[in-house]
Amino acid sequence: MARQRKKSEIRKQQILDAAIAVFAEKGFHSSRVSDIARRAGVAYGLVYHYFDNKEEILRTIFLERWTFILQVIENLLNEDKRSAIDRLRSFLIFIIDVYKRNAALVDVIMLELLHSPEFMREEVVRGFQRAAGGIEELMRQGQEAGEIRKKTNPTTFAVLYFGAIEVTFNAVALRVVDIDAMPSEDWADSIMDQLSHGIAARD
Amino acid sequence: MARQRKKSEIRKQQILDAAIAVFAEKGFHSSRVSDIARRAGVAYGLVYHYFDNKEEILRTIFLERWTFILQVIENLLNEDKRSAIDRLRSFLIFIIDVYKRNAALVDVIMLELLHSPEFMREEVVRGFQRAAGGIEELMRQGQEAGEIRKKTNPTTFAVLYFGAIEVTFNAVALRVVDIDAMPSEDWADSIMDQLSHGIAARD
Amino acid sequence: MARQRKKSEIRKQQILDAAIAVFAEKGFHSSRVSDIARRAGVAYGLVYHYFDNKEEILRTIFLERWTFILQVIENLLNEDKRSAIDRLRSFLIFIIDVYKRNAALVDVIMLELLHSPEFMREEVVRGFQRAAGGIEELMRQGQEAGEIRKKTNPTTFAVLYFGAIEVTFNAVALRVVDIDAMPSEDWADSIMDQLSHGIAARD
Amino acid sequence: MARQRKKSEIRKQQILDAAIAVFAEKGFHSSRVSDIARRAGVAYGLVYHYFDNKEEILRTIFLERWTFILQVIENLLNEDKRSAIDRLRSFLIFIIDVYKRNAALVDVIMLELLHSPEFMREEVVRGFQRAAGGIEELMRQGQEAGEIRKKTNPTTFAVLYFGAIEVTFNAVALRVVDIDAMPSEDWADSIMDQLSHGIAARD
DNA sequence: AATGAATGAGACTTCATTCAT
DNA sequence: TATGAATGAAGTCTCATTCAT
Numbered sequence: 032m033a034r035q036r037k038k039s040e041i042r043k044q045q046i047l048d049a050a051i052a053v054f055a056e057k058g059f060h061s062s063r064v065s066d067i068a069r070r071a072g073v074a075y076g077l078v079y080h081y082f083d084n085k086e087e088i089l090r091t092i093f094l095e096r097w098t099f100i101l102q103v104i105e106n107l108l109n110e111d112k113r114s115a116i117d118r119l120r121s122f123l124i125f126i127i128d129v130y131k132r133n134a135a136l137v138d139v140i141m142l143e144l145l146h147s148p149e150f151m152r153e154e155v156v157r158g159f160q161r162a163a164g165g166i167e168e169l170m171r172q173g174q175e176a177g178e179i180r181k182k183t184n185p186t187t188f189a190v191l192y193f194g195a196i197e198v199t200f201n202a203v204a205l206r207v208v209d210i211d212a213m214p215s216e217d218w219a220d221s222i223m224d225q226l227s228h229g230i231a232a233r234d
Numbered sequence: 235m236a237r238q239r240k241k242s243e244i245r246k247q248q249i250l251d252a253a254i255a256v257f258a259e260k261g262f263h264s265s266r267v268s269d270i271a272r273r274a275g276v277a278y279g280l281v282y283h284y285f286d287n288k289e290e291i292l293r294t295i296f297l298e299r300w301t302f303i304l305q306v307i308e309n310l311l312n313e314d315k316r317s318a319i320d321r322l323r324s325f326l327i328f329i330i331d332v333y334k335r336n337a338a339l340v341d342v343i344m345l346e347l348l349h350s351p352e353f354m355r356e357e358v359v360r361g362f363q364r365a366a367g368g369i370e371e372l373m374r375q376g377q378e379a380g381e382i383r384k385k386t387n388p389t390t391f392a393v394l395y396f397g398a399i400e401v402t403f404n405a406v407a408l409r410v411v412d413i414d415a416m417p418s419e420d421w422a423d424s425i426m427d428q429l430s431h432g433i434a435a436r437d
Numbered sequence: 438m439a440r441q442r443k444k445s446e447i448r449k450q451q452i453l454d455a456a457i458a459v460f461a462e463k464g465f466h467s468s469r470v471s472d473i474a475r476r477a478g479v480a481y482g483l484v485y486h487y488f489d490n491k492e493e494i495l496r497t498i499f500l501e502r503w504t505f506i507l508q509v510i511e512n513l514l515n516e517d518k519r520s521a522i523d524r525l526r527s528f529l530i531f532i533i534d535v536y537k538r539n540a541a542l543v544d545v546i547m548l549e550l551l552h553s554p555e556f557m558r559e560e561v562v563r564g565f566q567r568a569a570g571g572i573e574e575l576m577r578q579g580q581e582a583g584e585i586r587k588k589t590n591p592t593t594f595a596v597l598y599f600g601a602i603e604v605t606f607n608a609v610a611l612r613v614v615d616i617d618a619m620p621s622e623d624w625a626d627s628i629m630d631q632l633s634h635g636i637a638a639r640d
Numbered sequence: 641m642a643r644q645r646k647k648s649e650i651r652k653q654q655i656l657d658a659a660i661a662v663f664a665e666k667g668f669h670s671s672r673v674s675d676i677a678r679r680a681g682v683a684y685g686l687v688y689h690y691f692d693n694k695e696e697i698l699r700t701i702f703l704e705r706w707t708f709i710l711q712v713i714e715n716l717l718n719e720d721k722r723s724a725i726d727r728l729r730s731f732l733i734f735i736i737d738v739y740k741r742n743a744a745l746v747d748v749i750m751l752e753l754l755h756s757p758e759f760m761r762e763e764v765v766r767g768f769q770r771a772a773g774g775i776e777e778l779m780r781q782g783q784e785a786g787e788i789r790k791k792t793n794p795t796t797f798a799v800l801y802f803g804a805i806e807v808t809f810n811a812v813a814l815r816v817v818d819i820d821a822m823p824s825e826d827w828a829d830s831i832m833d834q835l836s837h838g839i840a841a842r843d
Numbered sequence: 844a845a846t847g848a849a850t851g852a853g854a855c856t857t858c859a860t861t862c863a864t
Numbered sequence: 865t866a867t868g869a870a871t872g873a874a875g876t877c878t879c880a881t882t883c884a885t
Contacts, residue, residue: 039844058351060263063879074846076882085880116434156408170433183433187424190405194397197404201348202393205359221390229432230373230386231319242869267855277871282856445865464757466669469858480867482861491859522840562814576839589839593830596811600803607754607806608799611765627796635838636779636792637725648848672875683850688877 043081046071047095050088055135059089059143086150089143093151093158097140100129101162108165115173116227119166119192123219126196130203131210141200163189188226195222246284249274250298253291258338262292262346289353292346296357300343303332304365311368318376319430322369322395326422329399333406334413344403366392391429398425449487452477453501456494461541465495465549492556495549499560503546506535507568514571521579522633525572525598529625532602536609537616547606569595594632601628652690655680656704659697664744668698668752695759698752702763706749709738710771717774724782725836728775728801732828735805739812740819750809772798797835804831 049071053062064085068075082088107122130137144155166189173179199218202208252274256265267288271278285291310325333340347358369392376382402421405411455477459468470491474481488494513528536543550561572595579585605624608614658680662671673694677684691697716731739746753764775798782788808827811817 042844058263060261064881065879075880076847077845079881080844152408156410159408160410173433178435179433180431180435182431183428184424187428188433190401191394191398191425191428194399194401195394196397197401198393198397201400205348205355205362207359207363221387222394225386225390225394225429225432227432227434228383228385229428229430230376230382230391231430232381232383245869266853279856279858279872280870282858283869288855448865464669466667470860471858481859482868483866485860486865558814562816565814566816579839584841585839586837586841588837589834590830593834594839596807597800597804597831597834600805600807601800602803603807603810604799604803611761611768613765613769627793628800631792631796631800631838632834633838633840634789634791635834635836636782636788636797637836638787638789651848673877674875684876685851685878686849688879689848694876 042073042077046073046078046081047088047092051092051096051133051135051139054089054092054143055138059085059139089139090151090154092136092139093144093154096136097144097158100126101158104162105165108169114178115169115176116178116223118169119226120219120223123196123222124215127199127210127213127215127218130200131215134203134210137200138204141197141204159193163193166192191226195226245276245280249276249281249284250291250295254295254299254336254342255338257292257295257346258341262288262342262351289351292342292351293354293357295339295342296347296354296361299339300347300361303329304361307365308368311372317381318372318379319381319426321372322429323422323426326399326425327418330402330413330416330418330421333403334418337406337413340403341407344400345407348400362396366396369395394429398429448479448483452479452484452487453494453498457498457502457539457541457545460495460498460549461544465491465545495545496557496560498542498545499550499557499564502542503550503564506532507564510568511571514575520584521575521582522584522629524575525632526625526629529602529628530621533605533616533619533621533624536606537621540609540616543606544610547603547610565599569599572598597632601632651682651686655682655687655690656697656701660701660705660742660744660748663698663701663752664747668694668748668757695757698748698757699760699763701745701748702753702760702767705745706753706767709735710767713771714774717778723787724778724785725787725832727778728835729828729832732805732831733824736808736819736822736824736827739809740824743812743819746809747813750806751813754806768802772802775801800835804835 046067050062050067053066053070056062057066062085064078065075067088068078071078078088082091103125104122107125108118113121144151163186167185170179170183170185170188174181174183174185199208203210249270253265253270256269256273259265260269265288267281268278270291271281274281281291285294306328307325310328311321316324347354366389370388373382373386373388373391377384377386377388402411406413452473456468456473459472459476462468463472468491470484471481473494474484477484484494488497509531510528513531514524519527550557569592573591576585576589576591576594580587580589580591605614609616655676659671659676662675662679665671666675671694673687674684676697677687680687687697691700712734713731716734717727722730753760772795776794779788779792779794779797783790783792783794808817812819
């Protein structure tokens with residue numbers, strides 16, 4: 032039984048992985064169920080054995096994968112004892128490394144879920160709000176610790192922070208930037224330096 | 235003839251406006267040519283009188299509208315004699331006001347063109363690079379004027395700057411933020427304060 | 438008025454000529470009314486001023502042109518005082534020369550009318566029967582004059598005779614044969630020799 | 641599997657047979673894929689399961705069926721030990737009988753392929769040239785055997801021979817002649833007599 | 844579990860024809 | 865006469881989904 036369960040689970044993962052790859056390449060709407068099946072090496076009828084329909088595949092990707100990422104984020108942000116700015120830098124490095132290891136997944140999240148079909152809007156928004164809430168909380172911790180400027184608006188900061196991530200991923204997706212040629216630390220340092228000290232010259 | 239020309243031009247604009255509205259609502263792929271026609275109040279056959287196909291409608295929107303926006307950007311950035319930071323703030327206000335007046339258009343640009351169908355990728359990338367180049371140039375002007383910190387990397391700044399715009403528009407598109415309740419100046423001030431002074435507490 | 442009539446007549450001919458050219462090139466079904474109009478150098482709406490619909494253009498071509506050819510045939514066959522075989526040879530030369538001067542027209546007759554749309558079947562059949570009847574009559578004249586073998590079946594002969602013409606025109610239409618490189622007299626002589634003397638060796 | 645293969649093969653034949661019938665009735669251009677499907681008793685989507693598009697159906701008919709006929713021709717012509725004229729008569733009988741048994745197929749070949757859509761022109765021409773080549777070769781054999789008049793031009797003969805077939809089939813297709821009322825042998829004898837002995841009276 | 848044949852809604856697009864100017 | 869904008873029926877083809885095996 033356990034054997035069966037596992038085999039079935041593996042098949043499902045095969046299909047999900049294939050779906051991520053195909054969605055990343057062609058987008059959700061332009062991907063055919065048969066593309067996914069072919070990529071997974073199964074007959075397309077089998078896809079319907081594991082998923083109710085095409086939408087559910089996307090939803091499952093979101094739930095299984097992205098939610099997982101969000102949890103990692105939360106853990107990283109909440110449990111770490113380092114300074115807030117340090118943790119923000121760590122997360123940038125972490126998220127870029129996730130991309131480097133699984134670009135297709137992040138592409139799907141960026142290109143498909145973020146600008147998401149009606150049927151997923153609510154879930155997506157909730158997910159983002161959780162993430163943004165985590166960052167804001169982190170900022171408040173930093174402010175209490177005297178490490179973050181009191182005048183900083185945590186929400187505005189979260190906007191800039193996620194904006195930096197989003198725009199970077201978009202640039203990569205559009206092939207304007209070659210992510211493999213970009214050391215994660217350098218990028219993170221560059222962003223965090225800017226966010227920390229601003230652009231204004233000090234007299 | 236001139237009369238005819240004008241009437242024909244008006245019809246074309248009607249269809250383009252309808253297309254922007256429909257694309258903004260449902261996205262390019264989910265929009266039917268018949269949706270656009272109905273919205274424009276014409277028979278769907280007429281759409282093909284003015285455009286070769288659905289793709290060309292999107293391409294025309296991009297060329298006619300976004301290119302126009304980019305020109306406005308360039309003018310604003312290059313011709314203004316105010317301080318760089320002031321001009322960056324002005325542009326934020328300008329772009330948000332464009333959105334307030336024509337949310338659908340910006341939605342289409344954000345949701346469809348940015349994560350663009352293969353057939354437009356190159357044009358879109360070129361368009362963005364022009365815009366980013368403008369911001370970087372502005373930064374350099376500010377650095378020469380002693381107004382912008384020399385250590386600032388203009389490219390990184392452009393990333394943060396556009397990231398802020400993108401993520402804001404996305405938030406609006408996802409209805410997380412109500413843009414009408416958000417005074418343009420306050421938002422711009424908030425973003426520019428952050429970008430100017432950073433989050434780090436000063437000893 | 439006469440002036441008007443003539444101008445109107447000329448326009449109509451322009452459109453017919455254009456239609457013949459276009460039908461010959463692309464076939465009736467694949468030809469668009471706008472193709473014909475463009476070829477004739479008029480707006481496509483004007484076509485409907487002169488013809489009720491597309492079918493009527495084809496029908497008019499048939500009636501005006503092919504009927505005319507058939508009359509020429511009849512005259513040639515009936516009025517000529519030369520021997521029957523001579524006259525048959527003359528007609529072959531004549532018909533090939535018609536082709537050389539107006540290939541498109543003959544192509545339309547061969548490719549479109551012969552394998553004709555339902556709406557023209559009857560007229561086409563009648564036209565052919567008239568032509569075949571002419572040939573048969575000619576044969577009988579020849580038999581009475583002792584010039585043509587009595588055993589010859591006039592109908593069978595007409596089949597072979599028209600078959601030779603049809604298959605030649607088809608070969609030209611399919612570009613298997615270059616009609617301009619083929620002297621009309623040689624071709625006619627070759628066919629008539631065959632038809633006159635047969636292939637069987639004489640003991 | 642073998643069972644599956646066979647069933648699938650049968651379905652494909654069903655659709656091809658339906659297509660032949662429909663094409664013969666209405667012509668390629670006027671035939672709707674849905675007509676074919678309805679005739680075959682399947683949903684029209686299934687047609688696209690077996691064929692890429694409508695053109696491919698016609699091409700398959702040509703390749704599978706006509707090529708087969710040509711092979712039969714070649715065998716008949718090359719392998720037979722009887723006199724050339726005898727073999728030519730046999731082939732006429734054979735081809736008429738093919739028609740009697742499968743009029744639709746021959747109609748399609750005559751009406752659609754012969755005056756063929758651009759996309760098949762080359763294949764069709766090649767096919768015809770093979771057939772004509774066979775006839776010419778047969779003539780030469782007959783000339784060497786002293787059975788055929790040396791003066792006969794094999795190519796001209798082939799023109800007349802195929803012309804007779806084509807014009808007969810056309811006459812049947814146009815319903816000028818009732819093929820079922822026409823004994824194959826009589827027709828073949830009539831044609832061959834004419835072709836053998838000519839029409840000229842012998843002094 | 845697995846296959847892929849079968850279905851049919853639905854989308855794009857073409858183009859003959861009408862009609863206002 | 866002449867134009868070409870406007871209409872919409874009709875056709876091809878795609879593809880998500882179902883289902884028999």
